[in-house]
Amino acid sequence: MVVNRPGEFEIIETYFAPLTKEPGAFGLKDDAALIVVDPGKDFIVSTDTIIAGVHFMPADPPDLVATKLLAVNLSDLAAMAAEPIAYTLAAAWSGETDASWLGRFADGLKQAQETYGVSLYGGDTVATIGPTTLTLTAIGVVGKGLELRRNGANAGDGLYISGTIGDAALGLMCLRQGLNGLTKPTADFLIDRYRRPQARVALARELRGLATAAIDVSDGLIADLEKLTVASGTSALVTVGKIPLSEAAQAAVERSAELIEVILTGGDDYELLFTVPASCEKNVRYIAAHVALPLTRIGDINEYRGKDRPVQVVDNAGLEISFPRSGYNHF
């Protein structure tokens, strides 16, 4: 325990009660929170835990830790086409957490919750003998039957990705070991993409009733595509040359061609990977313009080809490329 860390009730009152907005949060002063449900809607719930020294570094800016924690959960809701409305935060603070860290963390959360139109409803605040461990549970709503699953892709569907892929993994490389020959603005862009993921909430809204399946890219493009195809009982063909890269990622790959593997198998992009019937290609172009986000067809969903071949990646000449690993393993 450290002298300048506030106590439980002070933490709740000073840093977290101001993040509540709805009457059902009861100002964090009751046993639980009440979330009003509109008729005809169901709930979508997602939970993620991040740990200092594992998922973020103790020296990371606390506001960005908060922003990312909320965004990764809302990204899971977006992958199911849910509208985020609420979240709870269960925080186990290490002895090194001081008032300044808490204040900047709460500021980040405040900014992020305003971006996404959600607010805090409740949680738990405890002291831990280990590293700071933060669990956020995000709650969204979706019209009955309108949720998007991983398992709805059909052979013949087009396979799409939002935004650009690989920036976050390259950003993490910049932070950990540096990437040779990149200008500072280029490296900063990549690092920012790693630190400030965007949950694709506006896109998710538009995909309801159009997409047949969706997943957010958190473990790596190929790894998450594998999950989608396995769940759907299909396979997928991806053409590397179609994968949308930012200018920064392009600059990195031009210098070191082997970075394409990092781009395809690195995680933390939090873009939406989704499938759409071939006949609906026009709708996707309309949505891309409407949400001001590139939506790129990177390949196709095909028939099931056996459990060991869920995803085929080919170069522009049609030759298959293979990778030793498809994505991030949490253990």
Place this chain on the structure above:
Amino acid sequence: MVVNRPGEFEIIETYFAPLTKEPGAFGLKDDAALIVVDPGKDFIVSTDTIIAGVHFMPADPPDLVATKLLAVNLSDLAAMAAEPIAYTLAAAWSGETDASWLGRFADGLKQAQETYGVSLYGGDTVATIGPTTLTLTAIGVVGKGLELRRNGANAGDGLYISGTIGDAALGLMCLRQGLNGLTKPTADFLIDRYRRPQARVALARELRGLATAAIDVSDGLIADLEKLTVASGTSALVTVGKIPLSEAAQAAVERSAELIEVILTGGDDYELLFTVPASCEKNVRYIAAHVALPLTRIGDINEYRGKDRPVQVVDNAGLEISFPRSGYNHF
């Protein structure tokens, strides 16, 4: 990392997927879970975190750790008169967690969820460099407007407690330092009450529309009563002699009269403390018989007497008793 700990996907598949029951859990295989909401109901959400070495001991039986984790969250829902339906579990496992621990933990969870009629909907599984840290978020439903709050008590209401008070705190003393002169069965009873709290779900159901306020006793009878009276803008008078004690707690107090302080200020009872209009005393007697649980009037709710005097405790002669601390502080 330890050799015999299974990997993330194996843990989910082997231990946690079998705890799902509802289609909306998607067998823990999608990005988030879907919880179907009945018309006319709202959601009640509660989150608690427990940490090895802080809230439970690494050597504690894993099934009892699981049972308690679920029960303490459902107790929060019960305090708001919600019907529990679902929970998520975010688990950060330490390197010492082996397959046997996980198996017994999942067994305990399975038994507890059957007792309460809830099932697992989702969560997160990560490895931690610190102690095992478990966050459970429980979700319940309640008819619109039927939730119980802490802030509804009125002067003139009767103040009631379910079950018996103090057993858990005495049980913890038995575990930590032993309690002189108690027979083994008596000590075992108290320890069991500490390790196996019961969420008063059936009672909560009956209190809807009858009780004016409720809170579960987790931090200590006096501490939690203070919260209820402060929230309600009232005060309370409690007569020590009316507080229901188990035979085991009576035996302990007969040997050491000063243990009454432990009984009144120790936590972990998870009984419901609630207030009922004086005119409804008969209904409480009916409910006690119906749910087969003692419901004892331990005092009254009175007018507000200033912020420093929310709770008055008197002995049988009406003389005020004071305590250096009212309950458990989490920091």
